[in-house]
Amino acid sequence: MLRTTTFNRNLWQLNSFESISYDKENLLLYIHCFDGITLQFHSITEDILFALILEKQKEKFIDERLKPNHLCEKINA
Structure with missing residues (x-):
């Protein structure tokens, strides 16, 4: 089952995304x-x-912890 979370862009200072699914x-x-x-x-x-x-710095976490350590594929939505 896919669960989705949407973050407040302004509160979290997000520039590239606002929702994730798991x-x-x-x-x-x-x-x-x-x-x-x-x-x-x-x-x-x-x-x-x-x-x-x-x-607190979600985009930095993605760039520094997820991208270097986990297989990542781009999917056109």
Whole structure:
């Protein structure tokens, strides 16, 4: 089951996305970007997901922790 969370862009100072979806069974994280692209990250455990949700600098977390360490595919929405 895919669950989606939408963040307040202004509160979190987000410039590239405002919503994410998570597939717990397949350990897939989807980041829905403003440019119409969705980034699909593989092997994302719940602890990593919760770290992203709680992180104040979400875009930095994605660039520094997710992209270098997890397979990422671009999906056209």
